[in-house]
Amino acid sequence: xxxxxxxxxxxxxxxxxxxxxxxxxxxxxxxxxxxxxxxxxxxxxxxxxxxxxxxxxxxxxxxxxxxxxxxxxxxxxxxxxxxxxxxxxxxxxxxxxxxxxxxxxxxxxxxxxxxxxxxxxxxxxxxxxxxxxxxxxxxxxxxxxxxxxxxxxxxxxxxxxxxxxxxxxxxxxxxxxxxxxxxxxxxxxxxxxxxxxxxxxxxxxxxxxxxxxxxxxxxxxxxxxxxxxxxxxxxxxxxxxxxxxxxxxxxxxxxxxxxxxxx
Ligand code: ADP
Ligand code: MG
Numbered sequence: 001x002x003x004x005x006x007x008x009x010x011x012x013x014x015x016x017x018x019x020x021x022x023x024x025x026x027x028x029x030x031x032x033x034x035x036x037x038x039x040x041x042x043x044x045x046x047x048x049x050x051x052x053x054x055x056x057x058x059x060x061x062x063x064x065x066x067x068x069x070x071x072x073x074x075x076x077x078x079x080x081x082x083x084x085x086x087x088x089x090x091x092x093x094x095x096x097x098x099x100x101x102x103x104x105x106x107x108x109x110x111x112x113x114x115x116x117x118x119x120x121x122x123x124x125x126x127x128x129x130x131x132x133x134x135x136x137x138x139x140x141x142x143x144x145x146x147x148x149x150x151x152x153x154x155x156x157x158x159x160x161x162x163x164x165x166x167x168x169x170x171x172x173x174x175x176x177x178x179x180x181x182x183x184x185x186x187x188x189x190x191x192x193x194x195x196x197x198x199x200x201x202x203x204x205x206x207x208x209x210x211x212x213x214x215x216x217x218x219x220x221x222x223x224x225x226x227x228x229x230x231x232x233x234x235x236x237x238x239x240x241x242x243x244x245x246x247x248x249x250x251x252x253x254x255x256x257x258x259x260x261x262x263x
Pocket of ligand 2: 043044045085
């Protein structure tokens with residue numbers, strides 16, 4: 001059974017202007033899905049709907065076979081974690097405390113985290129290379145460090161599914177690869193379902209099992225990186241010339257780009 005099943009989903013922030021149109025998709029456990037498309041194509045809106053932050057104007061979204069709208073916020077938070085595009089914490093919480101917030105949906109009202117919970121938090125902080133920042137206020141971190149804290153909090157929280165909204169966009173290549181690797185391991189070993197908006201097509205081609213391309217709020221292509229990536233698609237979606245080959249180092253499909261008609 002798919003984790004999410006979207007049937008003819010449409011959404012508009014302002015009536016009459018559809019941001020998503022007739023989206024029909026399934027997301028399965030243990031898979032990593034990359035949502036790609038130009039700025040404004042609807043990636044964030046789609047992830048927010050999957051995270052229960054809004055309700056579709058038309059169509060329906062099922063989560064584990066039940067209407068997503070039937071889950072309460074707390075019940076959904078125990079299953080799905082979202083790393084937002086801009087992770088903002090205005091209060092100077094310590095890094096460790098922010099990561100521990102990922103435990104809250106799983107604790108009883110007055111319960112304290114167990115030893116095991118604390119070890120999990122420590123392990124994830126080490127994995128994401130932020131254990132050295134544990135006592136620093138989050139307000140005093142660089143953009144990339146903050147991003148890693150947001151991902152760590154989400155990994156602590158996520159038990160079934162993870163939504164990533166450009167969670168690696170501010171990161172250097174080492175930290176991007178480390179995070180994607182940590183996510184991949186959880187998909188493979190624990191069956192986590194991951195839906196990630198990614199800007200970098202080549203990074204997506206390395207880590208995602210399937211790519212979904214959006215343009216003007218519509219799904220224009222979906223499938224494995226090898227089956228879906230083509231110069232025609234890239235030109236149609238992004239309006240740039242592209243060449244698609246296989247990267248001999250990673251063995252994955254790779255795309256190079258050129259502005260149409262440039263020198
Ligand atoms: P992406 O993440 O692919 O860049 P978004 O989902 O953020 O795209 O935005 C899709 C479209 O919805 C854009 O045209 C954007 O201007 C519009 N939009 C996003 N958020 C809002 C909002 N809160 N109110 C009105 N329009 C919005
Ligand atoms: Mg976005």
